[in-house]
Amino acid sequence: MEERGKIKTFQTAIRLPTGPQKHVRIMYLPTIAKEQLDTYVAELGRGLPTPQQPVVKRVEEEIKYGRELAEPNRRTLPLDLLQRARLADYQGNPTHPEAVDELFQREDQDIRDTLLTERSIVSQLHGFISGKALRARELHLYTLRSFEEQPNSFHIVSVEERIIHLSFYSNDIPLAVFCALVSTLTHDEQLTQLLLSEEGRRMLVKNLPLDLYSNLSVGRTRTRSRLLDLFELLQGIGVVTPLQLTESATPFLRCTPKNEHPSAFDVFTETWSPQSSINSPAYWRFNTEAPIHLWSISEDSPAFWKNMPIRTLEEAMAYWEDLCKVCIDREFAASITCPPTGMRPQGSLEATARSIRRKSSWKSSYDLSPIQQHYLNRFFNQSTGQTPLQDQDGGAATLERIAWVISAPLTVVTEWFRESHARYVHRIERAERKPRPKKAAKAEKAARRAAEEQQLVEKAANARAQREQDWQSLVQRLHPDPMDDMTAARIGRIRNLFMDSGTRADNKKWEREVSRALQDAKTAEETRLVTSQKKASTVVRPSSRPGVLSKAAPPSKGTALPARGPPPPVAAIAPGKSVAELIADQGPVRHQKKAKKRSKKAKEGKL
DNA sequence: CCGTCGCTAGTTCATGCAAT
DNA sequence: ATTGCATGAACTAGCGACGG
Numbered sequence: 001m002e003e004r005g006k007i008k009t010f011q012t013a014i015r016l017p018t019g020p021q022k023h024v025r026i027m028y029l030p031t032i033a034k035e036q037l038d039t040y041v042a043e044l045g046r047g048l049p050t051p052q053q054p055v056v057k058r059v060e061e062e063i064k065y066g067r068e069l070a071e072p073n074r075r076t077l078p079l080d081l082l083q084r085a086r087l088a089d090y091q092g093n094p095t096h097p098e099a100v101d102e103l104f105q106r107e108d109q110d111i112r113d114t115l116l117t118e119r120s121i122v123s124q125l126h127g128f129i130s131g132k133a134l135r136a137r138e139l140h141l142y143t144l145r146s147f148e149e150q151p152n153s154f155h156i157v158s159v160e161e162r163i164i165h166l167s168f169y170s171n172d173i174p175l176a177v178f179c180a181l182v183s184t185l186t187h188d189e190q191l192t193q194l195l196l197s198e199e200g201r202r203m204l205v206k207n208l209p210l211d212l213y214s215n216l217s218v219g220r221t222r223t224r225s226r227l228l229d230l231f232e233l234l235q236g237i238g239v240v241t242p243l244q245l246t247e248s249a250t251p252f253l254r255c256t257p258k259n260e261h262p263s264a265f266d267v268f269t270e271t272w273s274p275q276s277s278i279n280s281p282a283y284w285r286f287n288t289e290a291p292i293h294l295w296s297i298s299e300d301s302p303a304f305w306k307n308m309p310i311r312t313l314e315e316a317m318a319y320w321e322d323l324c325k326v327c328i329d330r331e332f333a334a335s336i337t338c339p340p341t342g343m344r345p346q347g348s349l350e351a352t353a354r355s356i357r358r359k360s361s362w363k364s365s366y367d368l369s370p371i372q373q374h375y376l377n378r379f380f381n382q383s384t385g386q387t388p389l390q391d392q393d394g395g396a397a398t399l400e401r402i403a404w405v406i407s408a409p410l411t412v413v414t415e416w417f418r419e420s421h422a423r424y425v426h427r428i429e430r431a432e433r434k435p436r437p438k439k440a441a442k443a444e445k446a447a448r449r450a451a452e453e454q455q456l457v458e459k460a461a462n463a464r465a466q467r468e469q470d471w472q473s474l475v476q477r478l479h480p481d482p483m484d485d486m487t488a489a490r491i492g493r494i495r496n497l498f499m500d501s502g503t504r505a506d507n508k509k510w511e512r513e514v515s516r517a518l519q520d521a522k523t524a525e526e527t528r529l530v531t532s533q534k535k536a537s538t539v540v541r542p543s544s545r546p547g548v549l550s551k552a553a554p555p556s557k558g559t560a561l562p563a564r565g566p567p568p569p570v571a572a573i574a575p576g577k578s579v580a581e582l583i584a585d586q587g588p589v590r591h592q593k594k595a596k597k598r599s600k601k602a603k604e605g606k607l
Numbered sequence: 608c609c610g611t612c613g614c615t616a617g618t619t620c621a622t623g624c625a626a627t
Numbered sequence: 628a629t630t631g632c633a634t635g636a637a638c639t640a641g642c643g644a645c646g647g
Contacts (some may be wrong), residue, residue: 119622119623120636148633183622185623220621222622226622227620229621354619355620358620358637359638360636360637360638395610572631608647609646609647610645610647611644611645611647612640612643612644612645612646613642613643613644613645614642614644615634615640615642615643616628616637616640616641616642616643617639617640617641618636618637618638618640619636619637619638619639620635620636620638621632621634621635621636621637621642622633622634622635622636623632623633623634624631624633624634625630625631625632625633626629626630626632626642627628627629627630627631627636
């Protein structure tokens with residue numbers, strides 16, 4: 001109906017009182033006036049329970065009708081451009097390079113804002129630890145620290161028995177820790193600023209400004225599920241035990257009563273899932289000892305290796321070190337001889353194994369997204385190996401700017417360029433050591449050839465500029481006065497020859513040539529041959545202004561096009577092709593990294 | 608001949624979103 | 628609040644080319 005113009009639709013977003021935005025699609029008859037729509041949307045905002053910010057986007061504020069998604073809360077940014085720019089094939093090469101180019105031609109601020117709509121970028125900017133196992137480790141270690149440092153927290157049930165209530169993580173952890181454990185979904189300048197100061201990083205989440213607290217959805221479902229995900233993993237490896245209250249006379253454990261918390265617990269036995277916060281355990285015990293199984297060897301039944309104490313922070317750190325090794329270092333795990341008997345891991349074995357065996361779970365380095373790397377690539381010359389690091393001053397200012405635009409740490413950006421350059425050097429060295437006519441070598445060759453061609457082009461352009469100057473001074477010397485059309489025509493022929501002759505040694509010869517031409521022009525003028533006049537006027541028409549020669553602008557550097565400077569008034573002599581033209585005739589520069597033969601099927605699949 | 612590397616497709620996982 | 632769905636990302640295994 002929309003296509004046939006019977007109805008119109010648009011999307012907008014309303015901020016719910018609880019913080020998150022809700023996208024709504026509004027359909028209406030084309031006869032509805034804009035004012036009515038505006039009123040309606042405003043009403044819609046108010047209709048939702050006690051909105052803090054009624055409507056983010058009003059109808060009159062330029063809304064894109066139809067399918068395009070109007071991204072609220074941000075200047076009209078090319079969201080769909082980013083989406084296209086992000087599309088990449090299996091190798092990370094963009095499938096829509098034109099979208100990438102278009103995006104990167106915008107202002108730095110726009111590029112930054114646009115990239116910050118990508119989840120991985122914004123969450124890492126705020127310090128999110130993307131590896132799940134490392135996140136669980138952080139949760140574990142931070143909690144142990146809290147038992148020592150803030151034993152009086154309302155949400156710590158018992159320091160002796162190491163029991164904590166889940167609400168601790170929505171109240172008494174610092175902002176920086178919260179952001180490390182729970183990914184942020186949208187960019188918030190206030191949050192970014194806060195995280196820059198030590199004071200801000202230490203601020204407990206319960207003390208955050210209200211709007212920030214709400215934007216981070218501290219304490220709401222999403223946060224709880226994210227945290228419970230981590231607890232599920234910790235339970236799976238035996239670091240924590242979920243608890244439930246009990247009336248039993250012989251509870252699993254008992255502690256001194258504190259605040260309104262219960263003092264007797266049993267092990268939580270119901271099945272639960274991190275997604276449903278109602279049925280999930282709220283009380284958790286941090287064990288004093290945990291087993292290590294050889295996870296990298298077997299997914300279904302990893303062999304028990306040993307128990308390790310995790311009472312103190314130091315012990316826990318040692319535990320995580322060993323755990324990491326047996327999870328990702330298969331060789332190490334295989335070299336271990338296990339005791340004949342041992343407990344099997346408890347909890348949901350498959351889920352635990354899945355998370356913990358994955359390498360990315362343990363990756364601590366910053367994760368550059370493809371779009372960030374595309375941006376970095378713009379500052380890395382594949383043919384010459386040039387990066388900002390090779391700039392005279394080390395490129396400090398450029399690097400900082402780049403880091404800001406892509407919202408990545410400066411060290412990461414610097415390291416990326418260092419590695420890119422090192423790879424380039426390595427490639428060149430290998431190619432020189434043993435040049436071989438293989439595919440790999442070809443790519444290198446092409447890269448070097450492109451570099452050489454580039455140098456040639458520049459050299460030619462410079463030479464040409466010099467030649468141009470020589471010509472100017474020569475003519476100036478022999479004929480300082482403005483020239484008439486016919487004279488210009490005669491001189492023009494010689495100029496073409498001069499420009500193409502290349503050598504600078506035989507100035508005498510050219511002087512003679514020019515003088516003779518000038519003389520010819522003079523006698524021709526004097527005899528007023530009708531024919532030659534006719535010829536001259538037709539030929540010279542393009543530059544009928546006398547004196548154009550002496551006023552010609554100097555050729556600009558870098559462009560090797562022959563038409564700069566005085567316009568060659570005569571087409572009689574086809575000038576030899578310039579280097580640039582010759583190169584252009586060979587077609588576009590070959591890409592070092594091919595657009596290669598992908599199977600038809602694969603291609604279709606991606607489209 | 609065997610090991611390594613790069614390419615590719617299929618599968619699984621994480622996560623936000625929308626419907627209930 | 629809960630649950631199912633859709634989607635992009637990541638992992639893995641298989642294959643072939645290449646090089647020692």
